[in-house]
Amino acid sequence: MKSRPLKKVNKCSCYPTGIQLHTQNGEIRIVLVGKTGAGKSVAGNIILGENAFPSKISSISQTKNCHKRRGKVGEQSVAVIDIPGLFDTSLSNEESLKKIAECISFSAPGPHVFLIVIQLGRFTEEEQKTVEMIKTLFGDEASKYTMVLFTHGDFLHGDDDDDDDVTIAQFLLGNPHLDSVISQCNGRYHVFNKKDKNRSQVTELLEKINTMVKMNGGSHYTTDMFQEAERAIEEEKNRILRENEEKIRREEEKLKKEKMIQEAREKELKEKNERILRENEEQKRRQNELKQDTQEAQEKAIKEEKKRIQREKEVV
DSSP: OOEEEEESOOOOOOOOTOOOOOOOOSSEEEEEBBBBBHHHHHHHHHHHTOSSOOSSOOOOSOOOSSSSEEEEEETEEEEEEEEBTOOOOTTTHHHHHHHHTTTTTTTOOSSEEEEEETTTOOOOOHHTTTTHHHHHHOOGGGGGGGGEEEEEEGGOOSSSOOOGGGHHHHHHHTTTTHHHHHTTTTTTTEEEETOOOOHHHHHHHHHHHHHHHHHTTTOOOHHHHHHHHOOOOOOOOHHHHHHHHHHHHHHHHHHHHHHHHHHHHHHHHHHHHHHHHHHHHHHHHHHHHHHHHHHHHHHHHHHHHHHHHHHHHHHO
């Protein structure tokens, strides 16, 4: 079915001037995370209302490093940090994790929200792991500051027949894995449609972020939380390293034991073969001696018989 823009929420294309988030310095800091091609840069441009981030259709990540742009949404100051795509096709996992971790310094003193950007209709197995990856990178506390942002909202709509329209709630009912990701974000999500020029979709997003910030007591994700997450990551690395070392040690002991058993078997087999060889040689020697003794006895008997015959002839 062909896509079309989402219905306008209202006719006003401007922001309500009264929206102001509950933050300490008045600025809301938004970190965009997601799989390459999910539309993070486009989402950042929609939020800021300008082409602040480069974006085009590509399987290669347009974001190689962390980028930060500032702007205004009505009276609200906003900072948007676009970071390298999770599971970036051009970066190794280690490089990708390192790049993503750098976003903390770009969002100092810390982000109010991690927006997990997912393209509607293209939810992958990799994206199912996004929340877990964020928890791994930024700690369990990060889940308090996460929200799913769906892009390509026009995917939910048909052509000209309103009966073809599907609500986001209906769409989620048919996608249990996607619904699970949202549940891990405490049910927080929003939908963006880049074809919808009505800026109310941005205002509604900020209102949801405002609600989340108030639920978090006006706090944001902090450097201390990140450092704690780093310690947890380091401890996990050390644990895995210790386990690997212990596994290697056990394998080496196993190989050493197997080698000793093999050497013992080879030694036993060698000794057995040598014993059999000695026994065969001894048996052969005895057989030769017996043969020689028999031959000598026969020769002696023949010789004595000849002497006896000779004596008898002489008597006659």
